[in-house]
Every structure is written in C-alpha cells, then in structure tokens.
Amino acid sequence: MQKITEVRWHGRGGQGTVTAAKIFAETAMSGGNHVQAFPEYGPERMGAPLRAYNRVSATPLSLHCQVTNPKIVVVVDNTLFGTVDVTEGTPEDAIYVINTPDDPKTVREKNRITNGSVYTVDATRISLETLGRPIPNTPMLGALAKVTDVISKENLIADTKTNLSKKLSEDVVQKNLEAINRAYEEVKSE
Amino acid sequence: MGKIVAMTGNIAVANAMRQINPDVCAAYPITPSTEVMQQFSNFVADGKVDTELVTVESEHSAMSACIGSSAAGGRVMTATSANGLALMWEMLYIASGNRLPIAMMVINRALSAPINIHGDHSDEMGARDAGWIQMYSENGQEAYDNLIQAILIGESEGVLLPVMVGMDGFIISHSIENLSMLDDQQVKDFLGEYKPLHPLLNVNKPLTMGPLDLQDYYSEHKRQQTEAMELVKPAILKVAKDFAALSGRTYGFFETHRLDDAEMGIIALGSAAGTARHVVDGLREKGIKVGMLKLRVFRPFPSEELQQALGHLKSLAVMDRSESFGAAGGPVFSEVRSALYDLPTRPKTINYIYGLGGRDLGIANIEQVVADLQEINQTGKIKNLITHLTVRE
Numbered sequence: 001m002q003k004i005t006e007v008r009w010h011g012r013g014g015q016g017t018v019t020a021a022k023i024f025a026e027t028a029m030s031g032g033n034h035v036q037a038f039p040e041y042g043p044e045r046m047g048a049p050l051r052a053y054n055r056v057s058a059t060p061l062s063l064h065c066q067v068t069n070p071k072i073v074v075v076v077d078n079t080l081f082g083t084v085d086v087t088e089g090t091p092e093d094a095i096y097v098i099n100t101p102d103d104p105k106t107v108r109e110k111n112r113i114t115n116g117s118v119y120t121v122d123a124t125r126i127s128l129e130t131l132g133r134p135i136p137n138t139p140m141l142g143a144l145a146k147v148t149d150v151i152s153k154e155n156l157i158a159d160t161k162t163n164l165s166k167k168l169s170e171d172v173v174q175k176n177l178e179a180i181n182r183a184y185e186e187v188k189s190e
Numbered sequence: 191m192g193k194i195v196a197m198t199g200n201i202a203v204a205n206a207m208r209q210i211n212p213d214v215c216a217a218y219p220i221t222p223s224t225e226v227m228q229q230f231s232n233f234v235a236d237g238k239v240d241t242e243l244v245t246v247e248s249e250h251s252a253m254s255a256c257i258g259s260s261a262a263g264g265r266v267m268t269a270t271s272a273n274g275l276a277l278m279w280e281m282l283y284i285a286s287g288n289r290l291p292i293a294m295m296v297i298n299r300a301l302s303a304p305i306n307i308h309g310d311h312s313d314e315m316g317a318r319d320a321g322w323i324q325m326y327s328e329n330g331q332e333a334y335d336n337l338i339q340a341i342l343i344g345e346s347e348g349v350l351l352p353v354m355v356g357m358d359g360f361i362i363s364h365s366i367e368n369l370s371m372l373d374d375q376q377v378k379d380f381l382g383e384y385k386p387l388h389p390l391l392n393v394n395k396p397l398t399m400g401p402l403d404l405q406d407y408y409s410e411h412k413r414q415q416t417e418a419m420e421l422v423k424p425a426i427l428k429v430a431k432d433f434a435a436l437s438g439r440t441y442g443f444f445e446t447h448r449l450d451d452a453e454m455g456i457i458a459l460g461s462a463a464g465t466a467r468h469v470v471d472g473l474r475e476k477g478i479k480v481g482m483l484k485l486r487v488f489r490p491f492p493s494e495e496l497q498q499a500l501g502h503l504k505s506l507a508v509m510d511r512s513e514s515f516g517a518a519g520g521p522v523f524s525e526v527r528s529a530l531y532d533l534p535t536r537p538k539t540i541n542y543i544y545g546l547g548g549r550d551l552g553i554a555n556i557e558q559v560v561a562d563l564q565e566i567n568q569t570g571k572i573k574n575l576i577t578h579l580t581v582r583e
Binding site for chain 2: 026035039041065
C-alpha cells in the first residue's frame, strides 16, 4: 500500500495558513516527494476559521478526495479550540503541532486531546519578536521541520526564501527565516 | 529539458497558455477559472507573450471575440467556467459551425441554481452537442498537457474544430501538485506556426463566413461537421504520439488501469478517476478483480475502442459528475451503455451520479460501488440501475 502522509492545518483567514501549506508542499517536493496542497474553500474572510491540507508521498499521488484522517494536525490559532474539533478523524499516532504559549501537557488537558503526541511552540510571540506582526505561519513550519520527518530545515529555509522573495523585501524574508530557526529550536515536546 | 514545479491547476493552465503564446485571448472572469486569465494577463503585461488580450463585458462577447479573431486567421484561446460557458452557448455553435479551431479551457463547475462555485461536469456536459471536441483532465499535469495538444488537434487537416479542455474546479484548479513543465522552446517547436486555411484577412482571396444557408445546403454543412469529427480520432492519436516523444507522457482516448484481467470496472472522468485508481490498487491487494477506465476524450466519443476495452467485464459502474434530468442516466452512462449495446455479450452496467456541486467522493464511496458490482456478479441481478451516490435521501 502506498505510504501517504496527510496534514490538516487549522487557522484563521489572514494568518498565512494557506501560504504555509503551500510552502510545506514545495519543501516536501524539494525533498524528492510527490505533494498536494489545497485549502478548504468557503467564504473567505479575515479571522474566519479555515482549513488547509497536504498530502506527501514518495510515489505519485492520485487521491483527489478530502483529507479525513490526517496524521499531522497543525493548529495555527489556539483560539480555535472550542470552536473547531482539531482531533476529528485523527489516528492513534497523530502528531499535533500547536501555536500556544502553554506547554504540551497543559494544552492536552485543557482541550481533552487523548491521542498521539502534542508539541507546542509560541509562534505568535516569535513572529511578533522577529517580524513585528502576528503572522505565525513561518514559525509553525520551523516547528514542523523539527517534529516530523516530512520536511528538512535546510529545504524549508531555501524554499521559504524562494517563495517569499516573490512578494516581500529581502529584510522581511530574512526575518521570516529567523522566525523559522527560532521555532525550530523552541518547539516543546511532552 | 523541462523542470518539476509545484503549482495549482489554474497556474499550470496559465503557463500552458504562456508557452502556446496565442495571437488573441478574449476573457471575462468567473470563479474558479478567473485565476487562469488573471495570471495570463500578468504574462501579457510583463511582455512574456505576444498575445492581444481582449477584455470584454461578458462570456458571450468573449466567445464572439474569439470567433472574430479565429476567422481573421489567429490562434485563439479563452477560459471560462459554469454559467460563463452557459452564456457562450449561442456562440459555441457558431464557432464549430464556422470550423474555427479555438482552444478553450473550461474549469468545470456546477451550474446555478442554487448558486454553487465548486467542481462538477454540468457545464461541459451541457455543451456536448455543440460540435466541439471535448477532453477532461485528471489533474493539473493532464490539463497542461491536454491544452497544448488541443491546439494541434483542433488545427489538424480536415478537422478545423474548436476544442474545450476540462479540469475540475477547486479540486484541481486550486490544488498544488507536482507538475513536469516543458521548456518554452519545446512547446513552441511542437506547435509550430499556425497557418490558417481560409483567413478572413487574406484580401487576395475574399470570402464570406457564416452566411444564410437554408434548405439548400445547411444539411450538407452539418454532415461535413460530422465528417470533421470523424477525423478527430486519428488526429488525437497522431498528436498524442508526437507529444509522447516530447514529454514521455502517453495519451489516448482513455486510460485503463488493471482492466485487462478485471471482472468489474469503474469508468470516471476528471479528478475522481485518480481516487478510483487508488481504490482499485487497494482492492487488488485483497484479491478483488476490479479495474478502472478514465475517459479523456468525450467528443468524439470513442465507442469502438470502449467496446474493446470493456466487453470482457461482468459488470461495470459508470460514474457521472453531472445529472441529465429526465434522461436514462447521466451523460457518460447513456453513451457508454449505448456503445456496449451491440456487443454479443456485455457487462451489466450501472450508473452513479456523484459529486455534484463539489461534493466529496471518498475512498469508502468508491469501495461501496465495487461492493455493489460484486453483488451483481453474485446474484446476476441489477438492484438499482441509477444510484445517486453521496446524497442524503
């Protein structure tokens, strides 16, 4: 059976979640994988809950249905807890990567996460300290590079640089790379 | 040669158009195809193409501008979706009737009402009798490959017919996947220079297009259109052969997957065919003899070839991502069933209407279809000829 890693992103409009899923796919592709990245399209508004998805596989991907049982769940905005069930459909060995100042144990207890392993990173603080704005998407990628084997930090730095350089100034790109490095170091496990 | 990139279906299509570098593009935006022309208009503004971009006030005008430009002798393209295609209706027939090889990308989307912006095949299927060549794409790669080939298929000697290439809205148009992109020069050499047979702008050989044609000759002209359609099949195969030499990717009227020794078959078009292929592989590991056929070309409909590919099956499920209200099943089902009718022995064939308005078709749904086929093989009886899949009853 084909081994496919599936990822579900939970964020709010304006946090760069869709861009993060895109960079995640490009980085996984740089690592020699076949990839998919697709957002769930509903009404698009700043602040509204949204989901985005990835599939990654060493062999060609032909599935074109929704991701319903993601192994990796990324929560870009922790105010979504209580509004959205981030554990929906996840397997026993799920990996949660959550943007929060809390430690993994507290997050697990507070939100009744019973499966998998929980990792936390204060990506909003990191983005405020590096970029001066609360855009936690790039630090979340840094944390993902640390806790999963789907993307490497080296590829992530290179692909983020290529991707963001299309729209942002050299200075802002550098600050994003710094945010990735910091999240990579600061992500906490249980 | 070429490179592997990650991009959405829409951006892949826009890049195919950039490499095709048509003389004229007329465009009016509609979700989910908007991004195609948005990206392409960037290419125009950046001087990456020589195209005259005509922005118009409706899709009816977009197709009218395409018709005028194609008649004048240009290589002409556009893109649209759903209600945009519906608004072109009148002009679609004029394009094919005047034998103008326009190439149009259709980002397949549900038709209103109720309003729905998501992917199904109602738009393109509704235009199946408009005299256009029709193709469907499983993913961004196929949409890119199909659109490049569409140019030469439509322009082929004796054919001179417009072509529409479909790709599922959002499911593919807004999804990023790996794409193997040809070099610009490769595409340019593959397509060559367009030499229109009867350009309206050739002042040395004045001609009239689309004049009054009553009981005297109209029937003969329609008969000629049918004959042109008959020449499409060899043209598709020739272009596919040349394209394979260039890209290493092979195309035909359809693709089969583990069908030769199968007892049961599933036919699908577009993105669902990919999911079906995945399901077939999973079920094969359990020893279930099922195969898949993905239809690429719907017009002209490859009846004889399908007879050969499907005749040995015991049972067959035809998946339709559009409804044909009041008909004996969805459009693909009606055609496939009719094609199989003349075979001395033929599979028991059933129809599933699925995925309307972008409703997800999951692995379990397709496994259910195969379970239904197994039951037919065991009992010899069809319980439900037409089933609406993934619908609340």
